[in-house]
Amino acid sequence: MTVLDLDPDALLSTTRAVRKRLDCTRDVPDELIRECAAAALQAPSGSNHITMSFVIVKDAAKRQAIAGVYARCWDIYSNSPFFVGAIQQAGASAQAQQDRVTDSATYLSQHMAEVPALVIACSVGMRLDNVEPMVSASVYGNILPATWSFMLAARARGLGTAWTTIHLMMEQEIADIVGIPFDTVQQVCLSPLAYTLGTDFKPAVRPEPDSILHWDRW
Numbered sequence: 001m002t003v004l005d006l007d008p009d010a011l012l013s014t015t016r017a018v019r020k021r022l023d024c025t026r027d028v029p030d031e032l033i034r035e036c037a038a039a040a041l042q043a044p045s046g047s048n049h050i051t052m053s054f055v056i057v058k059d060a061a062k063r064q065a066i067a068g069v070y071a072r073c074w075d076i077y078s079n080s081p082f083f084v085g086a087i088q089q090a091g092a093s094a095q096a097q098q099d100r101v102t103d104s105a106t107y108l109s110q111h112m113a114e115v116p117a118l119v120i121a122c123s124v125g126m127r128l129d130n131v132e133p134m135v136s137a138s139v140y141g142n143i144l145p146a147t148w149s150f151m152l153a154a155r156a157r158g159l160g161t162a163w164t165t166i167h168l169m170m171e172q173e174i175a176d177i178v179g180i181p182f183d184t185v186q187q188v189c190l191s192p193l194a195y196t197l198g199t200d201f202k203p204a205v206r207p208e209p210d211s212i213l214h215w216d217r218w
């Protein structure tokens with residue numbers, strides 16, 4: 001196992017959504033993916049009951065099919081009032097950054113099929129349609145930190161990922177492509193997985209910590 005020379009804070013602050021810098025010419029070795037899964041398995045699980053699963057899609061025809069669904073979802077989302085509203089709310093100062101994200105996300109929607117591996121993060125056991133907040137928080141809690149651990153481990157190995165969720169608009173179609181049992185398995189995230197073009201990534205500009213902290217009361 002070869003990992004990049006990144007201290008914990010550097011790893012945490014430079015694991016970006018990688019889209020344009022995915023190297024689609026190199027295969028991702030299965031062994032590296034296993035190492036990322038091993039890191040994911042170290043994340044917390046409610047009652048220590050493991051319900052996380054990751055579908056790794058390397059088959060070219062399946063990647064193509066998933067990419068087709070993803071592109072349709074992106075088309076719907078990027079033309080939706082929700083998306084347009086979010087862009088407008090960003091304000092002039094953040095506009096350039098939002099424009100870059102939109103450009104990058106559009107690029108991914110056009111190139112998803114070329115990425116050597118796609119990762120579909122899933123929670124096994126139940127769907128999250130109309131469930132109590134405690135149940136949904138528990139189910140999500142069993143898979144979202146694990147998925148982020150997978151991505152951090154990938155970054156440490158020179159691999160790039162990008163958290164995406166818009167495919168969930170057509171989740172059943174994705175399930176059918178790779179045989180996920182739709183009735184009992186909830187997909188939560190779809191990510192490209194590829195070596196990155198270069199390994200130098202920078203921390204993002206973010207608000208000050210005090211803007212999200214509430215000391216002793218809200």
Ligand SMILES: Cc1cc2nc3c(=O)[nH]c(=O)nc-3n(C[C@H](O)[C@H](O)[C@H](O)COP(=O)(O)O)c2cc1C
Pocket residue numbers: 015016017018101104105108162163164165166167204
């Ligand atoms: C819950 C969630 C959903 C996201 N969905 C998408 C998506 O569908 N497509 C996409 O290209 N990026 C998606 N992203 C990535 C964000 O656009 C990205 O994290 C954000 O622009 C900040 O960039 P950074 O991660 O490089 O700091 C998603 C991220 C999160 C956390």
